[in-house]
Amino acid sequence: MSSADALETVLSAGGGDLARGLQSTEARLAEVAEGHGAELGRHATGTLAAGGKRLRPVLVFLCGGTGEGLLRAAVAVELLHMASLVHDDVLDGASLRRGVPTVFASGGRGAAVATGDLLFSRAFAELRRTSSEPAVAALSEASSALARGELVQRADAWSDSVSAERYLQRCELKTASLFAASARLGALLGDDSTPRDADALASFGRRMGLAFQILDDVLDVSGPPERTGKHRGTDLLDGTVTLPLILARGRDPELAGMDLRALVSSPEQAGAVCDRIARTGALEAAREEAHDHVAEAKASLSGLDLPESRRQALELVADGVVERYA
Amino acid sequence: MSSADALETVLSAGGGDLARGLQSTEARLAEVAEGHGAELGRHATGTLAAGGKRLRPVLVFLCGGTGEGLLRAAVAVELLHMASLVHDDVLDGASLRRGVPTVFASGGRGAAVATGDLLFSRAFAELRRTSSEPAVAALSEASSALARGELVQRADAWSDSVSAERYLQRCELKTASLFAASARLGALLGDDSTPRDADALASFGRRMGLAFQILDDVLDVSGPPERTGKHRGTDLLDGTVTLPLILARGRDPELAGMDLRALVSSPEQAGAVCDRIARTGALEAAREEAHDHVAEAKASLSGLDLPESRRQALELVADGVVERYA
Numbered sequence: 001m002s003s004a005d006a007l008e009t010v011l012s013a014g015g016g017d018l019a020r021g022l023q024s025t026e027a028r029l030a031e032v033a034e035g036h037g038a039e040l041g042r043h044a045t046g047t048l049a050a051g052g053k054r055l056r057p058v059l060v061f062l063c064g065g066t067g068e069g070l071l072r073a074a075v076a077v078e079l080l081h082m083a084s085l086v087h088d089d090v091l092d093g094a095s096l097r098r099g100v101p102t103v104f105a106s107g108g109r110g111a112a113v114a115t116g117d118l119l120f121s122r123a124f125a126e127l128r129r130t131s132s133e134p135a136v137a138a139l140s141e142a143s144s145a146l147a148r149g150e151l152v153q154r155a156d157a158w159s160d161s162v163s164a165e166r167y168l169q170r171c172e173l174k175t176a177s178l179f180a181a182s183a184r185l186g187a188l189l190g191d192d193s194t195p196r197d198a199d200a201l202a203s204f205g206r207r208m209g210l211a212f213q214i215l216d217d218v219l220d221v222s223g224p225p226e227r228t229g230k231h232r233g234t235d236l237l238d239g240t241v242t243l244p245l246i247l248a249r250g251r252d253p254e255l256a257g258m259d260l261r262a263l264v265s266s267p268e269q270a271g272a273v274c275d276r277i278a279r280t281g282a283l284e285a286a287r288e289e290a291h292d293h294v295a296e297a298k299a300s301l302s303g304l305d306l307p308e309s310r311r312q313a314l315e316l317v318a319d320g321v322v323e324r325y326a
Numbered sequence: 327m328s329s330a331d332a333l334e335t336v337l338s339a340g341g342g343d344l345a346r347g348l349q350s351t352e353a354r355l356a357e358v359a360e361g362h363g364a365e366l367g368r369h370a371t372g373t374l375a376a377g378g379k380r381l382r383p384v385l386v387f388l389c390g391g392t393g394e395g396l397l398r399a400a401v402a403v404e405l406l407h408m409a410s411l412v413h414d415d416v417l418d419g420a421s422l423r424r425g426v427p428t429v430f431a432s433g434g435r436g437a438a439v440a441t442g443d444l445l446f447s448r449a450f451a452e453l454r455r456t457s458s459e460p461a462v463a464a465l466s467e468a469s470s471a472l473a474r475g476e477l478v479q480r481a482d483a484w485s486d487s488v489s490a491e492r493y494l495q496r497c498e499l500k501t502a503s504l505f506a507a508s509a510r511l512g513a514l515l516g517d518d519s520t521p522r523d524a525d526a527l528a529s530f531g532r533r534m535g536l537a538f539q540i541l542d543d544v545l546d547v548s549g550p551p552e553r554t555g556k557h558r559g560t561d562l563l564d565g566t567v568t569l570p571l572i573l574a575r576g577r578d579p580e581l582a583g584m585d586l587r588a589l590v591s592s593p594e595q596a597g598a599v600c601d602r603i604a605r606t607g608a609l610e611a612a613r614e615e616a617h618d619h620v621a622e623a624k625a626s627l628s629g630l631d632l633p634e635s636r637r638q639a640l641e642l643v644a645d646g647v648v649e650r651y652a
Contacts, residue, residue: 039477114480117413118474124469144447144451154437
């Protein structure tokens, strides 16, 4: 199943509420980009229009069903996600994202830091209108986690002693926290949720986020470049130690003893290290771990009193994380 | 009166509540810096310990009097202020602030962007505990304004056509908005305030912020370096067009016709342009405008039912903005 087909299936399983919710989300995101001065408009419109899968808003709507605050929450989590992407592009000096010039490339470092800050602020401005203190709490915890994840990643760069546990902790912070918050916001602001739902749905989002990040890291090693749009081993080149390398180091003692900085200084060398990682079987092992998280995600839905169409749609979204990388 | 003496006077006019509030603010800021992972602690502790005047928390406490949420608000506005400083240092490539190495200098660009993001997030995490939706609204509007101000400043860099109105709009965004929000938060969360107080006190904060920024910009031109700790004309060197230059351009046609980029490429040249600006009388005119804002700030207190000690303390704080630059 292609990912476009998968989205169609989710939309139909999620019912008209999801499709309408996502349309309103797009419209509101465009309003935010245009409503805060010409300077933001110039930089943010491109970033917003470049789209993306809107996975986090999908989680909000599917976990919430119907409810007045859901649109605010969907817009807020996407704004926060975009703010973090804009800042990541500053750190990585990235010039393209989703085929569109980054704010960093078109406006420079200053404009990109400020644009990220503004998108960030607008996320809170959007969500506070729900007047839900637990909702603002969930967003501020997630946004703290994103920033902490970035700090941990910087601190661990080029390290030869990052454990799988430490790696997973970083995935929790950088990725799973916002997926979990999206699901929790849906539960908090949906008309038909109970407090118990919020924890179970957050757990669903968290597991899905972990799988998402692990598979993204596998793809960086496996390629192929024609599919990913970038050469293999970009993580190796900037010193980011991910699960495939950690597992491969445990299986290939010679690889474990090598200094990453000395080993990888060109895309060609990075490709060679990727091949070496792949030969250890580490990619299969990492994929298996991701699949376990997807299974756990789906298991956390059991016992919830969700309408069958929304449960199915959530399961499809979780499976979609795997499909995307299949 | 030295600024240390002035603070003493304010503290005694503000009563024990202010002194206790500021002590608790320091303690809580230290907790925040230490409570979010070793990575934040390493970078933020220095920034926090470097101190500063804590003018924004002072506004919160003096405008609020007593109230459970005031400490949260004081910590939140200072965290937001620090987040913006950490990001500003990335944009300016600054290596020292208040005599202490910046996060940018000690940790690099990545650590500084992420540290700013984290301080930013903690500001919202702190304030949402007040469960006051208008309070979160005030903070998110101020934080949006800070980022917009930065974008406007970037957009206007090196321009030969920045008007005084445009300059003041930028000061509103970059500086006055957070002073206004600090005063408003005090009013919103103080035990004895009314909605009318909130607008008048926000207006006080706004005017004080405008004066603060204008005088800061005058000082960049006037020096002397022994007092400011930096050479004159740093704004000129990075293309930031401020009120002294705008006014001088109106008084010295030759200066108006000159391209700033061609004119200023070394600290020595910047010093010469500063002298030329000073000869037009623009510094006195800009100072006068700042003094007018201080007078307006104090006028907005009239008619408020404030305890006399707090009114006096607020007037002292406003005068302190001028004293600082006298």
